[in-house]
Amino acid sequence: MRSLSFVAIALSSTLLTTAASLYSKRSAAYLQQNGLAAQALNNKYATLTASSPCNDGDVACINGQFASCWDGSYHLYSCPGDWTCAAIPNEWSDGTTTTCDSPDDIAYRFSVAGVSETKRSVSDRPVLKTRSTAYLQQNGPAAKALNEKYATLTASSSCNDGDIACINGQFASCWGGSYHLHSCPGDWTCAAIPNEWSTGTTTTCDSPDDISWRFSTAGISESK
Numbered sequence: 146m147r148s149l150s151f152v153a154i155a156l157s158s159t160l161l162t163t164a165a166s167l168y169s170k171r172s173a174a175y176l177q178q179n180g181l182a183a184q185a186l187n188n189k190y191a192t193l194t195a196s197s198p199c200n201d202g203d204v205a206c207i208n209g210q211f212a213s214c215w216d217g218s219y220h221l222y223s224c225p226g227d228w229t230c231a232a233i234p235n236e237w238s239d240g241t242t243t244t245c246d247s248p249d250d251i252a253y254r255f256s257v258a259g260v261s262e263t264k265r266s267v268s269d270r271p272v273l274k275t276r277s278t279a280y281l282q283q284n285g286p287a288a289k290a291l292n293e294k295y296a297t298l299t300a301s302s303s304c305n306d307g308d309i310a311c312i313n314g315q316f317a318s319c320w321g322g323s324y325h326l327h328s329c330p331g332d333w334t335c336a337a338i339p340n341e342w343s344t345g346t347t348t349t350c351d352s353p354d355d356i357s358w359r360f361s362t363a364g365i366s367e368s369k
Contacts, residue, residue, distance in 0.1 A: 172236065173257050179234035180258025183241040186232035187262060190243075195219050202327065204243050206230035211245055213318060213327070220320065222307070225345070234258050237352040240330070244349050249342045277341070278362050284339030285363025288346040291337035292367060295348075300324050309348050311335035316350055339363050 190206040199205070199214035206212060209229040210221040224230055224245035231251050232243045255262045295311040304310070304319035311317065314334040315326040329335055329350035336356050337348045360367045 175236050175238060176234045176254055176258040179239065179241055180255060180260040183232045183234040183255070183258075184260050184262065186241055186243065190230075190232065193219075195221055204327075206232065206243060211243075215320075215325065222318070226343075231262065235352070237354045238331070242330075242350070245347070247340070247342045280343060281339045281341050281359055281363045284344065284346055285360060285365045288337045288339040288363075289360070289365055289367065291346055291348065295335075295337065298324070300326055311337065311348060316348075336367070 187206070193205055193207050193212070195207055195212070195218075197207075197219060199212075199217065199219050201215050201217065203214040203219075204212065205214075205219065207219060207221060207230075210223055211230045212219040212221050214220070228245045228247050229251070230243070230245050232241045233246055233251055233254050234241055236254065251262060292311070298310055298312050298317070300312055300317070300323075302312075302324060304322065304324050306320050306322065308319040308324075309317065310319075310324065312324060312326060312335075315328055316335045317324040317326050319325070333350045333352050334356070335348070335350050337346050338351055338356055338359050339346055341359065356367065
């Protein structure tokens with residue numbers, strides 16, 4: 146078992162107004178449109194085990210861990226802290242994303258989508274917390290520092306098994322002492338982003354809109 150190396154480190158009104166107008170594509174309509182597809186994926190993942198057959202490049206969630214397939218087998222990575230792996234409905238575009246995420250964000254997305262996260266009932270969901278820009282502002286500098294570090298890496302950079310990074314816009318995970326690159330879906334790119342539900346950062350594939358919105362709200366540029 147490997148541990149994903151997510152790094153946790155403990156605006157003006159004009160900026161916030163500009164961010165809201167530029168990134169107005171963030172919409173509950175996308176969550177509602179994508180909710181059923183994410184639910185179906187989670188139901189599928191619930192049937193998988195580490196020994197399930199897979200094709201190289203497949204990703205899934207197995208027992209709350211992020212699972213990546215290479216050499217015909219799933220390899221499991223623990224999510225940070227109390228986070229868990231899930232297929233979540235995108236809120237900026239069509240589709241779903243399989244990733245580690247906070248229980249608060251997962252519950253929020255499915256609640257807005259109007260469907261349960263899996264076959265469990267709506268009454269089983271945790272009480273929803275309120276999203277806050279304070280976390281984005283707190284976590285922005287740490288995410289920026291990570292992106293600047295990632296900009297210095299190449300596929301041949303040294304790494305420790307379990308390390309993750311972004312290399313040339315691709316998600317990079319380390320095993321066997323080497324980085325292995327995974328392309329992000331569509332026009333998405335890999336970045337360290339400031340968390341908006343908790344202290345810390347997350348290294349993941351994300352939409353350019355969401356990345357820009359988070360850093361704009363945090364009041365800093367995405368990198369140098």
